[in-house]
Amino acid sequence: MTTMEAPATREIPYVSAVAEAFAQLMREDPTIFIAGEDVALYGSVFGVSRGLLNEFGPQRVVDTPIAESGIMGLGLGAAATGLRPIIDIMFMDFMGVCMDEVVNQIAKMKYMFGGKAKLPLTIHTMAGAGTSMAAQHSQSLEAWFCHVPGLKVVMPSGPYEAKGLMVAAVRDDNPVIVVNTKTILGMKAHVPEELYEIPLGKAHVIREGTNFTIVATGRMVSESLKAAELLSADGLDVEVVDPRTLQPFDTETVVASVRKTHRALIAHEAVRFGGIGAEFAAQIQEEAFDYLDAPVGRVGAPFTPVPFSPVLEKEYMPTADKIAAEVRRILGKQV
Amino acid sequence: MTDIAADVLLDIHNRMVRIRTFEEEAGKLMESGKIPGALHLYVGEEAVAAGVMVHLRDSDQITSTHRGHGHLVAKGGDLQKMYAELFGRATGYCKGKGGSMHISDLDLGMLGANGIVGAGPPIAIGAAFSNKYRGTDDVTCCFFGDGASNEGTFHEAANMAALYKLPVIFVCENNGFGEFTRQERHQAIHDIADRAAGYGMPGIVVDGMDALAVYESAGEAIARARRGDGPTFLEYKTYRYFDHVGVRGMGVIYREDSEVLEWRQRDPIALMEARLAEQGLLSADGAAQVHEAALAEVREAIAFAEASPFPEPSALMEDIYTTAAGAGGAA
Secondary structure, eight states, X not given: OOBOOOOSSOEEEHHHHHHHHHHXXXXXXXXXXXXXXXXXXXXXTTSTTTTHHHHHOTTTEEEOOSOHHHHHHHHHHHHTTTOEEEEEESSGGGGGGGHIIIIIIITTHHHHTTTOOOOOOEEEEEEOOOSSOOTTSOOOOHHHHHTSTTOEEEOOOSHHHHHHHHHHHHHSSSOEEEEEEGGGTTOEEEOOSSOOOOOTTOOEEEEOOXXXXXXXXXXXXXXXXXXXXXXXXXXXXXXXXXXXXXXXXXXXXXXXXXXXXXXXXXXXXXXXXXXXXXXXXXXXXXXXXXXXXXXXXXXXXXXXXXXXXXHHHHHHSOOHHHHHHHHHHHTTOOO | OTTSOHHHHHHHHHHHHHHHHHHHHHHHHHHTTSSOSOOOOOTTOHHHHHHHHTTOOTTXXXXXXXXXXXXXXXXXXXXXXXXXXXXXXXXXXXXXXXXXXXXXXXXGTBOOOOSSXXXXXXXXXXXXHHHHHTTOOOOEEEEEETTGGGSHHHHHHHHXXXXXXXXXXXXXXXXXXXXXXXXXXXXXXXXXXXXXXXXXXXXXXXXXXXXXXXXXXXXXHHHHHHHTOOXXXXXXXXXXXXXXXXXXXXXXXXXXXXXXXXXXXXXXXXXXXXXXXXXXXXXXXXXXXXXXXXXXXXXXXXXXXXXXXXXXXXXXXXXXXXXXXXXXXXX
């Protein structure tokens, strides 16, 4: 097994990687502004925009009313008229309040207008359970947006990915939704100081292996790496693939991995039913059916709203142990 | 009105006539099945689009509605590209991908008709924010109806427009109906402009059948926005001669024919022509010529559209993303 990592420069937490990406991008391009609830004076409730107001001023770092449709429309109208907005939707659950702007307007404007519109708009939001914030502040709803033509969706798995994908998202001339995960904001890793891009639509083999592929998104990448260690005791050599971008999905890299290992499981924190893992599994079976030695497995949250009580939430959360258990089940090795 | 230049008056009249002609011919083509889908026609409301748009530059933006043809005609839209779009042809404004409800011309600042009621206001504040951010004195006119004034999007946008003092003008075309539901059955107030006070912006009620009243009120609001003094809410009382969709409009369950006829007594184009005649600016013959010229132009546009090719089937998967490479995610 080899683990591929970013060049060893310095270790910073995920949250700082995001904030640094914002600041460096804004220095580079005066048409970039960021708007959202409490992004300016307070520096965002997650700290992702801390320091931006001081450096760039209130014209470019805009505190908004709590009005997600208005905020999203602000980004849309500004993007359609020459600016490159970053719109912060505090919790991904709040995307429900501005779905028309995202799904009916932003995603479709270019197509409906015969290709004329250009919307260089980044929507940044925070997903994930595990903080006892209950059912309306904990969801992972990325599959909703992957289903809508016109949108791109990225889901970073760590600090290095958070910065590089954010840079690519903001520089992209399409609407891109960046789904960060609140429970890994403190995760530290090597992050280059300079601006760098991780190309959208390219998966990353984060751990090479020979006889099982786990395709994991967001926080589940680090959980899958732990699961891979657990499974190595069973003699399994697990490959972990991080798609990084969910839409467009890098079918090629994932399928190449499965053709090599002959077994696959998809892990995400979102509810399993109708999750993005279902699409990934379908694509794997379409493209690598003859190579598969076992059904494609999926680990995700059970089909329930996210509960409040820590005991229930622990039961809800997908983890390394659950991933490892599902791999063993697939292989007919009941725990 | 006497201090309004003659060429401006004639320009407003001409825009109104072109809108009506465009719409009446489009209605016939929809009824005969030549234009696919649904048309929401602007007939009866022409004074609003013409009276507002005559103040605007190409670099000023507008957001429009499902009833959007009139807005684009008045903003200077190309009638051939408009008709080609209604016919679903490759030469249309949107290459046949948008149709009536998404007709747009970004070069003219027309940010799209819209199939979602109330979608315009949030987009309009974004464009207005951009105007201010980029240091221009361009303004954004947000057209919407009485129906949309009940959507949360309007309220969010109005609040933010006033808060940030954005150069946006909320142009409420109160035609008395949200689809087929009369205003008093969809909101408890009579004057929608009353809502403006709740957001800290001026709200004015204006006769929307009187193009000159529209012109004057819009001129003040637009000048205010250009000066950096913030948004204004203009409510224009107007009337939709036809149905929500299509042409009919009379002999319908949701209103009396007598009401339609009463409004038609104050037809905006007839009203304007009477005034122009009174001022000696346009004779009956002169007016007839304007109508004939508009009809000739519209017929030419229809001929262009009907002679235009449909999109290639391969165009289905084009224009989804700005760069095709890597986009689409397969499947």
